[in-house]
Amino acid sequence: MMSVGIRKKVFLTILAANLVLAGAFLLANWWSLNHSFLSYLNRIENRHLAPVITNLREHFLRDGDWHELIASDEAWKNFVRSALVFDNYERNVLPGNETPRGPRHWDIERPFNPGSMPGNLKPPQDLSRRLILTDSDKHTLHGLQPNDGSKIVWLPIRNDDKVLGYLGAIQHNAISDDLDLLFIKQRNAQTLWILLAAGLVSLLFAVPFANRLLKPIEDVQKAIRTLADGHFDISLNTNRSDELGQLARDFNRLAKTLSQNLSARQKWVADISHELRTPVALLQAELEAMMDGVRDVDEASLVSLREEVIRLSFLINDLHELSMSDAGALAYNMQRCNIVEVLEENLEAVAEDISVSLELQAQADQYEINGDERRLSQLVRNLISNTNKYTDYPGTLLVRISKLNHIVVIDWMDSKPGVPEAALQHIFDRLYRVDSSRNRATGGSGLGLSLVKNIVAAHNGIITARRSEYGGLWVQIQFPEYGL
Structure with missing residues (x-):
C-alpha cells in the first residue's frame, strides 16, 4: 500500500479546506441570491401598487363603491394597468415643478393599449391577476385566495384614518421572468468562476506553505536519525517562537x-x-x-x-x-515505624566498633513515618560507615531529629575533614570521592551515599548535603510524617 507523505497531506488538507469553504460560499451565495432577489422583486412590485391604491381611494370617494371596477376581469385589468402607466408617465415625463392636472380618468370600456406609450413608459409586469380587493372587513370583492401557500401582503386603502378596504398582493414564490432568470444564471456563473479562481489561488498558496511548514519538521527528522546513529553533538535552530520552535x-x-x-x-x-x-x-x-x-x-x-x-x-x-534500587526491584515493606527507635538501635549496635563519639538528640521519643525498617537501618549503617571512614580521629557525630510542619527532619553532622563546596553536589553520585579525604585506602566503594539517596527517594523523602558546623559533612534528610 502506497503511503502518502505529510507534505501531500498538508497540501491536500489546505486545498480541500479552501475548496470546501469556496463551495460553501457558492452554495450560500446561490441560496441568498435566489431568496433575496425574490424578496427584492416582491418589494418592487409592492411599491408599484401605491398608485393603484390611490386610484382605488379616489374611485371610492367619487362613486361610493368599486362595483364598476370589478364588474369584469377586463375592467379590473384595465384599471390596474392604467393606474400603473399613469404613475409611470408622471414620474418620467412631467417636469419636476408640474403637478398632474385634475383627477385621473381612465376608460374602463376601452381596452388598454400599452403599445401607444413611449418605450421607456411601458407598464411593469401585469399585477391584476395577483391582486385581491376586499372591503374594510376583508370580505373578498375581487380575486381569489391562493391555495398553494403563497404569502399575501395586505395594503390598506385609507381615507384619513378610515379604512375603506384592502388590496392584497400575492407574493412570488419563484422567479419566472426570463430576464430575472438570466440575471440569476449570470451571477451563478460568475460565482463559479470565483470558486475556480479560489481553487487556483489555494493551489498556488498550499504548495509553498506546505514546504515552509515541513522544513523544520524535516530538520528534526534528520537530526533524530543522526541522534539514533549515536552522534549526540547535534543541535537545531531554536529561533522560532511557535510549537516547532519548542520541539527544537x-x-x-x-x-x-x-x-x-x-x-x-x-x-x-x-x-x-x-x-x-x-x-x-x-x-x-x-x-x-x-x-x-x-x-x-x-x-x-x-x-x-x-x-x-x-x-x-x-x-x-x-x-x-x-x-x-535503580531498577525498582529493591523490595520495600512499608509500614508505620518509629524513626527514633531505628536510629537508636543502629547507633547503639555500632557504637563500640567505630572511632567517633556519638550523640543522638531527639525532641520527642517517637516520630512516626511510613517506611521499611530494614531499609532504613541500611540507610543508617551506610551513613555511619561513611562518617567512620572519612572523619579524622578522634571524630564526633551529632544526630539530631526533629519535626517541622509534619516533616520529620534528621540532621547528621560529623567533624572534619570537610567537603569542598564544589563537591557537595556530587557526593551522592556513584563512585564519587573527594580526593583529599575519600580514597580507596579507607575501604570505601563510593556507592554508599548513592544507595542512601535511593532509599530516601523510595520513602518520598529529600536528602541534601552542606558543610557541618563541626567542620565536616552535614547531611539532612526529610521524611513526610506518617499519614501524609
Whole structure:
C-alpha cells in the first residue's frame, strides 16, 4: 500500500479546506441570491401598487363603491394597468415643478393599449391577476385566495384614518421572468468562476506553505536519525517562537541529556573497572608471590587475602544493591515505624566498633513515618560507615531529629575533614570521592551515599548535603510524617 507523505497531506488538507469553504460560499451565495432577489422583486412590485391604491381611494370617494371596477376581469385589468402607466408617465415625463392636472380618468370600456406609450413608459409586469380587493372587513370583492401557500401582503386603502378596504398582493414564490432568470444564471456563473479562481489561488498558496511548514519538521527528522546513529553533538535552530520552535528546544535538551548520560555511563564503566581491578590485582599479586615462594603461605598472608576478598565482596554487593534500587526491584515493606527507635538501635549496635563519639538528640521519643525498617537501618549503617571512614580521629557525630510542619527532619553532622563546596553536589553520585579525604585506602566503594539517596527517594523523602558546623559533612534528610 502506497503511503502518502505529510507534505501531500498538508497540501491536500489546505486545498480541500479552501475548496470546501469556496463551495460553501457558492452554495450560500446561490441560496441568498435566489431568496433575496425574490424578496427584492416582491418589494418592487409592492411599491408599484401605491398608485393603484390611490386610484382605488379616489374611485371610492367619487362613486361610493368599486362595483364598476370589478364588474369584469377586463375592467379590473384595465384599471390596474392604467393606474400603473399613469404613475409611470408622471414620474418620467412631467417636469419636476408640474403637478398632474385634475383627477385621473381612465376608460374602463376601452381596452388598454400599452403599445401607444413611449418605450421607456411601458407598464411593469401585469399585477391584476395577483391582486385581491376586499372591503374594510376583508370580505373578498375581487380575486381569489391562493391555495398553494403563497404569502399575501395586505395594503390598506385609507381615507384619513378610515379604512375603506384592502388590496392584497400575492407574493412570488419563484422567479419566472426570463430576464430575472438570466440575471440569476449570470451571477451563478460568475460565482463559479470565483470558486475556480479560489481553487487556483489555494493551489498556488498550499504548495509553498506546505514546504515552509515541513522544513523544520524535516530538520528534526534528520537530526533524530543522526541522534539514533549515536552522534549526540547535534543541535537545531531554536529561533522560532511557535510549537516547532519548542520541539527544537526539546530536541536539543534531549540530545544534551543523552550526551551527558553517555559520558556518565562511560565514566561509570571506567570507574567500575578501576574499582574491581584494584582488589583483583592485589589478590593476583599476593597469590603469585606465594606461588613463586617470594612470600610465605602463613596466617598473615591468608588474612591479607581474606581482607581483599571481603573488600571486593562489599563492592560487588553495593553494586548489586544499587542496580536493584535503580531498577525498582529493591523490595520495600512499608509500614508505620518509629524513626527514633531505628536510629537508636543502629547507633547503639555500632557504637563500640567505630572511632567517633556519638550523640543522638531527639525532641520527642517517637516520630512516626511510613517506611521499611530494614531499609532504613541500611540507610543508617551506610551513613555511619561513611562518617567512620572519612572523619579524622578522634571524630564526633551529632544526630539530631526533629519535626517541622509534619516533616520529620534528621540532621547528621560529623567533624572534619570537610567537603569542598564544589563537591557537595556530587557526593551522592556513584563512585564519587573527594580526593583529599575519600580514597580507596579507607575501604570505601563510593556507592554508599548513592544507595542512601535511593532509599530516601523510595520513602518520598529529600536528602541534601552542606558543610557541618563541626567542620565536616552535614547531611539532612526529610521524611513526610506518617499519614501524609
